[in-house]
Amino acid sequence: MNPIKVGICGLGTVGGGTLNVLRDNVEVISARAQASLQVVHVGARRDNPDCDLANIRVSRDIFEVAHDPEVEILVELIGGTSVARELVEAAIVSGKHVVTANKALIAVHGNEIFALAEKHGVEVRYEAAIAGGIPIVKALREGLAGNRIEWLAGIINGTGNFILTEMRDKGREFSDVLAEAQALGYAEADPTFDVEGIDAAHKLVILASLAFGIPLKFDAVYTEGITELTTQDVGYALELGYIIKHLGIAKQHAEGVELRVHPTLIPDHLLLSDVDGVKNAVLVEGSAVGPTLYYGAGAGAQPTASAVVADLVDLARNFGVEQSNRVPALGIAQSSLRDLPIIPMANIETPWYLRMEVADKPGVLSRVASIFSEQGISIEALIQKAPAEGQTLVSLIVLTNKAPQGSVDTAVGGIEALDAISGKVTRIRVEALDG
Amino acid sequence: MNPIKVGICGLGTVGGGTLNVLRDNVEVISARAQASLQVVHVGARRDNPDCDLANIRVSRDIFEVAHDPEVEILVELIGGTSVARELVEAAIVSGKHVVTANKALIAVHGNEIFALAEKHGVEVRYEAAIAGGIPIVKALREGLAGNRIEWLAGIINGTGNFILTEMRDKGREFSDVLAEAQALGYAEADPTFDVEGIDAAHKLVILASLAFGIPLKFDAVYTEGITELTTQDVGYALELGYIIKHLGIAKQHAEGVELRVHPTLIPDHLLLSDVDGVKNAVLVEGSAVGPTLYYGAGAGAQPTASAVVADLVDLARNFGVEQSNRVPALGIAQSSLRDLPIIPMANIETPWYLRMEVADKPGVLSRVASIFSEQGISIEALIQKAPAEGQTLVSLIVLTNKAPQGSVDTAVGGIEALDAISGKVTRIRVEALDG
Numbered sequence: 001m002n003p004i005k006v007g008i009c010g011l012g013t014v015g016g017g018t019l020n021v022l023r024d025n026v027e028v029i030s031a032r033a034q035a036s037l038q039v040v041h042v043g044a045r046r047d048n049p050d051c052d053l054a055n056i057r058v059s060r061d062i063f064e065v066a067h068d069p070e071v072e073i074l075v076e077l078i079g080g081t082s083v084a085r086e087l088v089e090a091a092i093v094s095g096k097h098v099v100t101a102n103k104a105l106i107a108v109h110g111n112e113i114f115a116l117a118e119k120h121g122v123e124v125r126y127e128a129a130i131a132g133g134i135p136i137v138k139a140l141r142e143g144l145a146g147n148r149i150e151w152l153a154g155i156i157n158g159t160g161n162f163i164l165t166e167m168r169d170k171g172r173e174f175s176d177v178l179a180e181a182q183a184l185g186y187a188e189a190d191p192t193f194d195v196e197g198i199d200a201a202h203k204l205v206i207l208a209s210l211a212f213g214i215p216l217k218f219d220a221v222y223t224e225g226i227t228e229l230t231t232q233d234v235g236y237a238l239e240l241g242y243i244i245k246h247l248g249i250a251k252q253h254a255e256g257v258e259l260r261v262h263p264t265l266i267p268d269h270l271l272l273s274d275v276d277g278v279k280n281a282v283l284v285e286g287s288a289v290g291p292t293l294y295y296g297a298g299a300g301a302q303p304t305a306s307a308v309v310a311d312l313v314d315l316a317r318n319f320g321v322e323q324s325n326r327v328p329a330l331g332i333a334q335s336s337l338r339d340l341p342i343i344p345m346a347n348i349e350t351p352w353y354l355r356m357e358v359a360d361k362p363g364v365l366s367r368v369a370s371i372f373s374e375q376g377i378s379i380e381a382l383i384q385k386a387p388a389e390g391q392t393l394v395s396l397i398v399l400t401n402k403a404p405q406g407s408v409d410t411a412v413g414g415i416e417a418l419d420a421i422s423g424k425v426t427r428i429r430v431e432a433l434d435g
Numbered sequence: 436m437n438p439i440k441v442g443i444c445g446l447g448t449v450g451g452g453t454l455n456v457l458r459d460n461v462e463v464i465s466a467r468a469q470a471s472l473q474v475v476h477v478g479a480r481r482d483n484p485d486c487d488l489a490n491i492r493v494s495r496d497i498f499e500v501a502h503d504p505e506v507e508i509l510v511e512l513i514g515g516t517s518v519a520r521e522l523v524e525a526a527i528v529s530g531k532h533v534v535t536a537n538k539a540l541i542a543v544h545g546n547e548i549f550a551l552a553e554k555h556g557v558e559v560r561y562e563a564a565i566a567g568g569i570p571i572v573k574a575l576r577e578g579l580a581g582n583r584i585e586w587l588a589g590i591i592n593g594t595g596n597f598i599l600t601e602m603r604d605k606g607r608e609f610s611d612v613l614a615e616a617q618a619l620g621y622a623e624a625d626p627t628f629d630v631e632g633i634d635a636a637h638k639l640v641i642l643a644s645l646a647f648g649i650p651l652k653f654d655a656v657y658t659e660g661i662t663e664l665t666t667q668d669v670g671y672a673l674e675l676g677y678i679i680k681h682l683g684i685a686k687q688h689a690e691g692v693e694l695r696v697h698p699t700l701i702p703d704h705l706l707l708s709d710v711d712g713v714k715n716a717v718l719v720e721g722s723a724v725g726p727t728l729y730y731g732a733g734a735g736a737q738p739t740a741s742a743v744v745a746d747l748v749d750l751a752r753n754f755g756v757e758q759s760n761r762v763p764a765l766g767i768a769q770s771s772l773r774d775l776p777i778i779p780m781a782n783i784e785t786p787w788y789l790r791m792e793v794a795d796k797p798g799v800l801s802r803v804a805s806i807f808s809e810q811g812i813s814i815e816a817l818i819q820k821a822p823a824e825g826q827t828l829v830s831l832i833v834l835t836n837k838a839p840q841g842s843v844d845t846a847v848g849g850i851e852a853l854d855a856i857s858g859k860v861t862r863i864r865v866e867a868l869d870g
Contacts, residue, residue, distance in 0.1 A: 018722075022581075025723070028580075028582075028583055029581060030646065031767040031768075032576075032581070032766055034767075040695070127578070131723075133725070133727065134576070134724075134727055135574050135578025138573060138577060140576070141467075142570070142748070142749060143562075143570025143573045144570065144574060144745065145455050145463075145464065145468070145744065145745045145749075146457075146460060146742075146744025147456075147741055148460055148740045213463065219822075271706060273709055274709055276773060278836045286568070286741060286808065287460065288456045288568065288740055288741040288744070289568030289569075289601055289738045290561075290568070290732050290737070290738060291732075292568065292729070292730060293728070293729075294726060294728075294730075295706060295726065295727060295729075295730070296725065296726060296727030297725050297726075297727075302724065303723065303724045303725060305581065305723055306579065306582055306723040306724035307582070309581025309723070310577065310578055311578070313581065314577060317760060317761075318760060320757075320760065321757075321760050322755075322756075325754070325756050331464075331467055332466040349636060374751045375774075411573070417489065
């Protein structure tokens with residue numbers, strides 16, 4: 001059986017997992033790849049005690065792997081965007097295929113990397129970059145190839161989803177759960193990428209490019225994290241029949257594309273509402289197939305390695321095949337991508353969840369209602385809570401029908417100016433996700 | 436752009452849907468296929484008023500399509516197993532690739548068909564045969580290629596799932612819901628294939644072959660339908676925290692493979708428990724990735740057409756590629772399939788739900804308990820209902836821990852022989868599906 005020579009750069013969690021999966025499942029992998037995948041060179045600053053590197057060349061300088069003439073596929077698992085980009089481009093220029101789990105790299109530099117790969121007749125695969133082991137890239141690029149993708153919505157950051165699940169189920173506050181997630185190793189010491197939505201935005205922009213055939217536009221994603229969410233709002237949402245999830249949402253319209261990451265109220269009867277803890281799921285609405293959902297582990301050594309190895313098997317099956325017979329990185333050739341406009345958030349209409357703290361006295365509700373009415377915003381549901389013992393303020397929760405952000409901004413401005421209102425109005429978008 | 440010439444046999448729901456999807460989404464499909472998919476010949480006994488057949492050759496004899504030298508890919512959508520087999524084999528022998536939505540054909544004659552295709556250097560694709568538009572074949576064959584698949588469990592018959600959902604949510608009886616499903620067009624006039632589990636068994640055997648790399652063994656599947664299920668049991672299951680689903684289950688062990696289709700109690704907190712109505716879902720446990728789930732429409736013109744077109748796009752992308760670079764029908768070459776033993780049902784251990792109608796008098800429970808104990812079966816939970824007004828019989832529901840069918844058979848025999856027991860003991864398997 002023809003061996004295919006693989007180089008792996010980065011020997012952390014995912015690198016170690018990949019070596020182990022390749023070794024543990026060597027029999028099924030060889031049968032499926034119709035070739036043996038042989039790791040011949042590892043580039044890593046230090047060894048990983050969980051990995052057996054017998055008979056594998058090890059370099060401390062990862063670029064040795066990119067320049068090793070024996071290596072046919074380079075697996076980039078070092079993370080980050082600058083050195084990783086240099087490494088991947090060096091491999092491409094040397095005529096090597098590339099597999100990467102690096103969402104930031106693809107989201108930010110993917111256009112240039114894919115173009116370079118096309119020029120050099122090699123492939124760049126990145127199934128592991130989105131939603132860990134869930135084969136969502138393959139589903140969008142190949143499995144749903146007969147569909148215009150109308151929209152997709154995903155829980156694509158496990159750390160954030162773990163935090164929201166704990167807040168909902170145990171009534172714990174954000175900061176408390178974040179500290180636990182860090183202790184459990186679900187969240188990084190610097191959790192910014194996870195809790196501010198940047199990680200989800202990286203993944204969303206790749207999903208959107210696959211779905212709609214557009215160039216990668218990381219800078220165009222509206223990104224809002226979960227740091228401002230309170231257990232109070234999580235609880236009120238439940239009362240109204242909604243679960244708050246941190247979603248990446250991409251929609252295609254005649255006039256352009258929506259790209260946004262933010263906390264979202266979704267109906268509690270949806271399958272997506274039941275995706276809890278560190279799990280990921282992506283709901284995709286196709287013009288022919290309707291809604292489909294893909295669920296599984298979004299991170300972790302073994303699940304991410306599962307996706308890396310699937311890419312290696314795909315590349316192995318395709319060894320020696322002409323460029324024109326290969327599936328392009330985004331499902332269509334770089335030259336066929338369409339640069340659709342991104343719709344500004346102010347024009348995006350959704351229902352809204354609004355919470356305000358109001359003085360418990362007559363006439364306030366009618367003033368609030370008339371401000372909504374002036375902006376053409378209709379009210380779907382409203383809860384006014386009884387004041388807590390010794391309090392003069394009560395929570396007023398309003399669920400609106402669809403309204404553009406512009407109108408809501410104006411209404412909220414008017415409401416916040418009322419004497420009877422204390423502090424800011426909390427605003428969270430609502431999505432029915434029903435087609 | 437190079438046109439690829441497609442012939443379609445069968446112009447019913449799915450055939451019409453396929454023509455329409457190819458026309459409606461022509462732009463995205465051509466971009467993804469990097470070729471235009473041109474339907475040049477349709478074989479159908481009669482026209483379909485929903486289809487525009489302008490510029491398409493139409494034959495009443497479907498074999499004209501198989502012998503048409505212009506046709507490069509034949510799409511078989513006529514159903515059934517005898518004529519369909521002849522048609523598909525004629526197309527293969529003529530050097531045409533084949534796409535089919537026919538699960539019975541693949542389940543029953545797939546081994547011969549795949550071998551013939553391999554011999555003639557063409558491909559047979561069947562994504563649409565299982566779970567409609569959900570790209571589960573691709574997920575198992577390619578997306579999870581790095582995993583040993585441990586087990587899978589699927590809701591793979593929409594009609595059955597619709598009936599069970601209605602029985603649970605509305606307390607309706609089986610026969611009543613079946614009549615409605617027939618009126619709605621979800622169930623055939625002859626519902627045998629759906630309600631007796633044969634359709635699910637067709638799909639399960641294909642999933643198992645993909646998952647484990649074994650030849651197709653339709654005759655080896657244990658198949659039990661939903662016709663004997665009562666709303667009473669559906670309700671008691673709910674009380675115990677379980678949902679009854681009609682599942683296809685395949686598991687791999689050191690000693691062989693389990694293949695079974697039957698009603699199953701599954702914990703109500705699982706995502707699979709929330710898959711309702713005519714929807715399908717498949718839960719797959721991979722050695723590296725852990726559990727992943729794939730959900731969507733399992734039938735219908737457009738969803739099935741979505742899968743047919745995905746196969747066409749895959750074939751188009753591969754046009755001119757050597758056989759050795761193509762993905763084999765079952766993910767590995769026919770010669771690499773392993774003929775693993777099928778484990779007899781008597782040896783398969785699961786927990787059990789048992790319901791018996793017992794005389795409401797002292798000593799009965801202890802006699803039942805001692806029979807379980809003699810067979811080494813431990814009891815996980817037990818409910819004894821109060822007798823209905825004027826009744827002397829009460830329902831006794833027992834949830835056992837894991838026990839082989841053989842021991843349960845013996846215990847049930849002993850219980851049914853007791854004077855205090857009226858009629859037969861109802862038995863339903865339980866699955867935790869937790870890894």
